[in-house]
Amino acid sequence: MSNDAELGLRDRLAQLSGVKLLRGTRLSTELQRLERQLERLRDDTSDEEIWRRVELARHEKRPYTLDYVERLLDDWFELHGDRGRMDDRAIVAGLGSLDGRTVAVIGHQKGRDLKERAIRNFGMANPEGYRKAIRTMQLADRHGFPIVTLVDTPGAHPGIAAEQHGQGGAIARSQACMLRLGVPTVAVVIGEGGSGGAVAIAVADRVLMQENAIYTVISPEGCAAILWRDAAKAKKAASAFKPDAAHCLELRVIDGIVPEPAGGAHADPDAAAALLRESLIAHLDDLASLAPDELRRSRRAKFRSMGVLAHV
Amino acid sequence: MSNDAELGLRDRLAQLSGVKLLRGTRLSTELQRLERQLERLRDDTSDEEIWRRVELARHEKRPYTLDYVERLLDDWFELHGDRGRMDDRAIVAGLGSLDGRTVAVIGHQKGRDLKERAIRNFGMANPEGYRKAIRTMQLADRHGFPIVTLVDTPGAHPGIAAEQHGQGGAIARSQACMLRLGVPTVAVVIGEGGSGGAVAIAVADRVLMQENAIYTVISPEGCAAILWRDAAKAKKAASAFKPDAAHCLELRVIDGIVPEPAGGAHADPDAAAALLRESLIAHLDDLASLAPDELRRSRRAKFRSMGVLAHV
Amino acid sequence: MLWMSTPPGHIDVSIEHKRADPARSDGRGDHPNTCPTCGSHYRDEELADTLRVCPQCGHHFPVRAPERIAQLADPGTFDEEDAELRSADPLEFFDLKPYVERLAEAELRTDLGDAILTGRAAIDGHACRIAAMDFSFMGGSMGSVVGERFARACERSADEGGVVVSVAASGGARMQEGILALMQLPKTVAAVGDLQDAGGTLLSVLAHPTTGGVTASFASLGDVILAEPGALTSFAGPRVVAQTTREKLPDDFGLAESNYRFGHVDAVVVRSELRSTLARLLRLFGGAR
Amino acid sequence: MLWMSTPPGHIDVSIEHKRADPARSDGRGDHPNTCPTCGSHYRDEELADTLRVCPQCGHHFPVRAPERIAQLADPGTFDEEDAELRSADPLEFFDLKPYVERLAEAELRTDLGDAILTGRAAIDGHACRIAAMDFSFMGGSMGSVVGERFARACERSADEGGVVVSVAASGGARMQEGILALMQLPKTVAAVGDLQDAGGTLLSVLAHPTTGGVTASFASLGDVILAEPGALTSFAGPRVVAQTTREKLPDDFGLAESNYRFGHVDAVVVRSELRSTLARLLRLFGGAR
Numbered sequence A, B: 001m002s003n004d005a006e007l008g009l010r011d012r013l014a015q016l017s018g019v020k021l022l023r024g025t026r027l028s029t030e031l032q033r034l035e036r037q038l039e040r041l042r043d044d045t046s047d048e049e050i051w052r053r054v055e056l057a058r059h060e061k062r063p064y065t066l067d068y069v070e071r072l073l074d075d076w077f078e079l080h081g082d083r084g085r086m087d088d089r090a091i092v093a094g095l096g097s098l099d100g101r102t103v104a105v106i107g108h109q110k111g112r113d114l115k116e117r118a119i120r121n122f123g124m125a126n127p128e129g130y131r132k133a134i135r136t137m138q139l140a141d142r143h144g145f146p147i148v149t150l151v152d153t154p155g156a157h158p159g160i161a162a163e164q165h166g167q168g169g170a171i172a173r174s175q176a177c178m179l180r181l182g183v184p185t186v187a188v189v190i191g192e193g194g195s196g197g198a199v200a201i202a203v204a205d206r207v208l209m210q211e212n213a214i215y216t217v218i219s220p221e222g223c224a225a226i227l228w229r230d231a232a233k234a235k236k237a238a239s240a241f242k243p244d245a246a247h248c249l250e251l252r253v254i255d256g257i258v259p260e261p262a263g264g265a266h267a268d269p270d271a272a273a274a275l276l277r278e279s280l281i282a283h284l285d286d287l288a289s290l291a292p293d294e295l296r297r298s299r300r301a302k303f304r305s306m307g308v309l310a311h312v
Numbered sequence C, D: 001m002l003w004m005s006t007p008p009g010h011i012d013v014s015i016e017h018k019r020a021d022p023a024r025s026d027g028r029g030d031h032p033n034t035c036p037t038c039g040s041h042y043r044d045e046e047l048a049d050t051l052r053v054c055p056q057c058g059h060h061f062p063v064r065a066p067e068r069i070a071q072l073a074d075p076g077t078f079d080e081e082d083a084e085l086r087s088a089d090p091l092e093f094f095d096l097k098p099y100v101e102r103l104a105e106a107e108l109r110t111d112l113g114d115a116i117l118t119g120r121a122a123i124d125g126h127a128c129r130i131a132a133m134d135f136s137f138m139g140g141s142m143g144s145v146v147g148e149r150f151a152r153a154c155e156r157s158a159d160e161g162g163v164v165v166s167v168a169a170s171g172g173a174r175m176q177e178g179i180l181a182l183m184q185l186p187k188t189v190a191a192v193g194d195l196q197d198a199g200g201t202l203l204s205v206l207a208h209p210t211t212g213g214v215t216a217s218f219a220s221l222g223d224v225i226l227a228e229p230g231a232l233t234s235f236a237g238p239r240v241v242a243q244t245t246r247e248k249l250p251d252d253f254g255l256a257e258s259n260y261r262f263g264h265v266d267a268v269v270v271r272s273e274l275r276s277t278l279a280r281l282l283r284l285f286g287g288a289r
């Protein structure tokens, strides 16, 4: 990994060590996690390792948004509809109680069997799904509810009606909405973080990835089809653009990695949910003291600074 | 007319007389107008008179929104679309320059000939039209542009898709939007102010009616069909619910009456536009000094107070 | 069918139920306690015991405002407010009979001062205000008193950052108050705005029927919108739409289930779960940190 | 056709033009100066004189960024900013050739540092900033430099409450920068947010083609959105949509005219009126009292 990224992580470790005693167990867990992450990053992720994560991220038994919702939240109430044209089932939105605090949860939802896959459109949302997300965020903002988003989509649905109803604009406005919120927001990529359809709900104060999640500008297959005119070269594409969590952390696109049980989240969904819960609560606690303006300002500044530049 | 309404008008006259010298010609014109209005109100409006106004309000040659736009505004730029599903041609929205200041104009638009009537759907908007209005108001609010709405509709379109796309919710949200704006707003009923479809864009700091406009909770025909099971009794219905400007002013539902040339606005559209212009500028000047919070507060208070109550 | 005809091209804000006769106030069956779906007949106490849901087929019968409050509020917690308000007759409106006479008759028949009942209450221990409409008072139409009572409920709750639970059942704006009835739309919208801007919450329940001006104002502005199964919840009524468009309407036109599918309603909640659902929402909306 | 195939169910953010060869950069005809609609052929000066619009049929040819600015800005007023920024290669990306090599080639071929040119200018006497994209630089793809130049243009304008005129022409996010390219979406959205919250204005012009990540970020957030006739302005490309849905696409799928009809574009403006339209909007957005 780059020296900068390592230095950055070391910085954060040092900071966390310094305040550990003030915050108790949660921060020490966070500390251990970052140490583990640093450990992993030191062994540069191999091509095989990256592809294994792509496969795990798409594993058909991987827990989906509602699998976490039922394990994490009390008093879940699902909100439906964009108040305009439909209820897009590829995105789930609702309110629930996490560790005693009301949060809004918004997440892509894939289907487990054929029928549900059709209903959920494979987790590929239409503009109406993003509009449901937007209205849920505005509701949460008005009431001071923190927002948790769970990202798991191959991408926004490429359909005729989707374009006619403004897919691009809906994705843009969902990001604009997130960048205007005055409540704490945490986004977690729990599976596939596919392109615009993913980032639409991932513009958060803290962006995390589960250990075996991927976050991509284009699917490996799509990339391979364009660059090598051969979708079968997806593995090669994946190693070229490095969609795994470690590399996303190195590029400072994400703020942390949520560990999974051995073998991946699907091997033990309860354990995966417990690890996710711990991480969410730590980050929400961390953000709880910040004023709305400060949240907004620093969230914008974070995304404003993304990218790597050279000069002539 | 009621003593209260007369007293109210006298109050306003007295106030205006007092400040006349400070504000010059515009206010003295306003003063003359109110005096004329008072004069008219003294002769109680007859049933025949009310029906004549219903007919004038719906006159097929009556100037429509775009007829005023072209006479009142420089640099007109029409905004199109709700950014969601369609551009509803029954509502026109845009920016223009009125007397040197940029304003947003939103108005229902009827068609003059058969073809345009179909395109404009007789001025009956779908939810997408109200969503176009909402986004235009938000745009104006962000930029500090005052908003002028011109109301001229038999009512919101009663269609299958209109209901499926949320007609009621769109009308409610358009009102909620208007009640949240921090910019001056003036609404003028220039023809038919038909029910929910009209009030959707008429929740303004100043609500005016042209002399021969009507403002109704239900069309006279609809009212007659329900009460007497005979739509032909529309004239009787109109005299029962009194949709004319004088009675709306008496009930304090509107803030003033915009005079029309002799014979009605259609007899001399240029003169009608000049009178409308004068009135708009006077009211916008009046409102220009108020801070956003004050505008919002007093606008809400005005509508909050509407209605007549008894007690036991 | 619920809706009166109006000439095509003219809009009916759907003032009053065709069968406003209270003995037929469900508008569907021959007798108020005969299920219009399956034909079963019940004694009144039987239906009261099942929250006025048909035990055979699940049909949801209309619920009067006092009974609705009894179904939802913790026993003994309801404390009515603004009971003294009555409609005036600013237009001296007269159709087949004078408006003041209609008002007096409705009050005698329903024992309500107008088509809405408002007050403090608790639901599963959570303090809130309830605003329940009553379709049997002039078709649940919204005039100055409905608007005022609803607005006051919002204002008082806004002062406390509290929750208003509204249960709508209305044919729309009250024609007999003319343009002032229309003005109850922005009036109630302003009240909801003040409530929500102060951090308060509107939980909106749509019962059969919620149409016209109520759909086009406060009922559509709930932070959460629930609807009862089979409830007609549209702006224009089916007959007006059919006559204007001359198209065959879908079977579920304007019904809660359709509005759920089209994204306007968060949940269609059977009456037996309405209280627990509201209780859950009251816990959630009280739970921001 | 413009779009590469991808397997159904997978999304292509439409990185690069199939025919990115600059000699065919319009992607429609055999020769860049042959009209793909009517077949007329022109000398380059002829097209430059008609703003690159076919005098025979009105087809709008692509316009390179420097020429676009020359068409819009008052002579001599354009003052480029952030010219020194270049893309780095954080992923050490390598497909058929290394990304750094592609960048160098593109710069040599186009004489541009990246796919966008930004700076101060005046249009009809009104000061503003222009951000014009160039499709001939790697398909107008958006990487860190496009995002950064655009964001800086917004920031500088925000300080003055000013106007940014953006002319988009892009295949989407730049694959070779991986996830950092995707992050240019929220980055530019944040910049537009700062601009608009400060009272500034984004006038967004969509030229052929504006797709993928640019459509899903700043280009869709204009206070006003204009599009050129016939411009493809979609999120997903037609071929991806056709392959995924296996449906026949409408003839005007994703085109400016279609997006106007569906409510996403305020006006489709012919190139000869683009400058005067922008001038009018600059007058209007400078005219609040």
Ligand SMILES: [Zn+2]
Binding pocket: C035, C036, C037, C038, C039, C040, C054, C055, C056, C057, C058, C059
């Ligand atoms: Zn039954």
Ligand SMILES: [Zn+2]
Binding pocket: D035, D036, D037, D038, D039, D040, D054, D055, D056, D057, D058, D059
């Ligand atoms: Zn040609």
